[in-house]
Amino acid sequence: MPFHHTTLPNGLEVVAELNDEAYSVAFGFYVKTGARDESADVSGVSHFLEHMAFKGTDRFSAEDVNRIFDEYGADYNAMTGEESTVFYSSVLPEYLPQTFELQSSILFPTLRQDDFDMEKKVILEEIGMYEDQPSSVAYDRAMQLHFRGHNLGQSVLGSVESVSALTSEQMRRYHAEHYRAGNIVLAVAGQTEWSQVLELAQKHCGHWPQGVSPRAIDVVSPESQSLFVQKDQCQQEQIIQLAAAPACTDARRFAAELLTVIVGDDTNSRLYWDLVDPGLAESAECGYYEFEGTGTFLTFLNGPPESTAENLQRISRVYESINKNGVTADELEQAKNKIATRIVLRGERPMGRLSSLGGNWLARREYRTVEDDLAIVRNVSLTQIKDLLAEFPLLQTTTVGVGPLSGLV
Numbered sequence: 420m421p422f423h424h425t426t427l428p429n430g431l432e433v434v435a436e437l438n439d440e441a442y443s444v445a446f447g448f449y450v451k452t453g454a455r456d457e458s459a460d461v462s463g464v465s466h467f468l469e470h471m472a473f474k475g476t477d478r479f480s481a482e483d484v485n486r487i488f489d490e491y492g493a494d495y496n497a498m499t500g501e502e503s504t505v506f507y508s509s510v511l512p513e514y515l516p517q518t519f520e521l522q523s524s525i526l527f528p529t530l531r532q533d534d535f536d537m538e539k540k541v542i543l544e545e546i547g548m549y550e551d552q553p554s555s556v557a558y559d560r561a562m563q564l565h566f567r568g569h570n571l572g573q574s575v576l577g578s579v580e581s582v583s584a585l586t587s588e589q590m591r592r593y594h595a596e597h598y599r600a601g602n603i604v605l606a607v608a609g610q611t612e613w614s615q616v617l618e619l620a621q622k623h624c625g626h627w628p629q630g631v632s633p634r635a636i637d638v639v640s641p642e643s644q645s646l647f648v649q650k651d652q653c654q655q656e657q658i659i660q661l662a663a664a665p666a667c668t669d670a671r672r673f674a675a676e677l678l679t680v681i682v683g684d685d686t687n688s689r690l691y692w693d694l695v696d697p698g699l700a701e702s703a704e705c706g707y708y709e710f711e712g713t714g715t716f717l718t719f720l721n722g723p724p725e726s727t728a729e730n731l732q733r734i735s736r737v738y739e740s741i742n743k744n745g746v747t748a749d750e751l752e753q754a755k756n757k758i759a760t761r762i763v764l765r766g767e768r769p770m771g772r773l774s775s776l777g778g779n780w781l782a783r784r785e786y787r788t789v790e791d792d793l794a795i796v797r798n799v800s801l802t803q804i805k806d807l808l809a810e811f812p813l814l815q816t817t818t819v820g821v822g823p824l825s826g827l828v
Contacts, residue, residue, distance in 0.1 A: 422786050423613045429629045430601030433620050434780045436608050436772055436788075444515050444609035445769040447507030448526055449781040451604075452597040454501045455570040455710075456634060461585060463577015464593050466499040467542055471590070472506065472525040473497075474534040479524055481534070493518050494770070499575055501562075502711060503781060509770045512610045516619060523623040526598060535587040543583065546576050553657040553821040554721070556648060561717075565641045565661040565817040571710060600624070601631035606777030609769030636712035639663075645818040649825045655701060656724040656822035658731065662814035664707055664714035665807070667782045672714065674799050674807045675707045679716065680754040681746050682737065682813065687753070689737050694722075700730050705813070711782065716813060724823045731815070731827070738813035745805045755796050762792045 491514040566572030683705025694703035700722030765771035766789040
């Protein structure tokens, strides 16, 4: 599958992995802006802007946006995270021109005041909905505590206070600063021609404003701390713990992913056999999350409140054993097989390749084929896992609980 890359005169980077044997084509605009790029007074604006994109442009009304995507059978959506906002579509190849025109247009919405006021109510309802979900509250509070004083600690949704106070003029200024061509990557995967990609990009994106929006990469030095949010209506206690892990550009991130599969995958991992299979907890998992300049190991525990303290001690013992003795060759081989299967299954669909293609280029200006990913995973050694643990041991640095408990006894 040929890979193509170019940069338009205005700075927009275009990457494509084309496949004549695919039956669809997927494309997405990866904007380097998210919660960490916001100041406290506009917290939540990136996510709010994602919503506003579907409210219409100078050429397309909100009704047009939804109708046209549906007319061409597009699988489309958008998402906002700590570090990026992504707008994507997957369509039959013959409908790429029409959907591309629409998708590229909505990145520059009109931001009408009436739409802004109406959508603000939707965002506030969404914040309220997430506040009713213990796991979402635990994640937000854990990020705020772990990254206290750092922009990564800001909620993607923002708060009721920040969103309520946000003005349409503040949103316009933020959009003008961050939605510049040099801050966006266009990624395309599947069945189409490179010449068509270039033609569409030039026609619909070539006039976008030039420039980039620099991101401050501050040092993160979290200290051990805990917080419990008491919700008496909850029947179980949700715990999220964070600890330092490799950043998104660190070569040890592959070892980190394999390690967390061994330790805390949702099936056949050490935490699964120690806590979930015996019925001591509903869930006990460990995952790796990468960011620019830093990363985290995230531990998730969900179970009976009265067993929380003891279950956290069980997790601590598992981590102590891993930090001291490492993992076994059999565990590493099993984890490699799991991740290899996920890579291949994801890679069989243009939408799956789009996620890898766009994400890798936005974060690292890096292209990797499915074969490249498989080779990297296969080559991770026990020594690399040991070296990773020497600098990034599995810890329970930041602890947040949401449920009936007011703390740990």
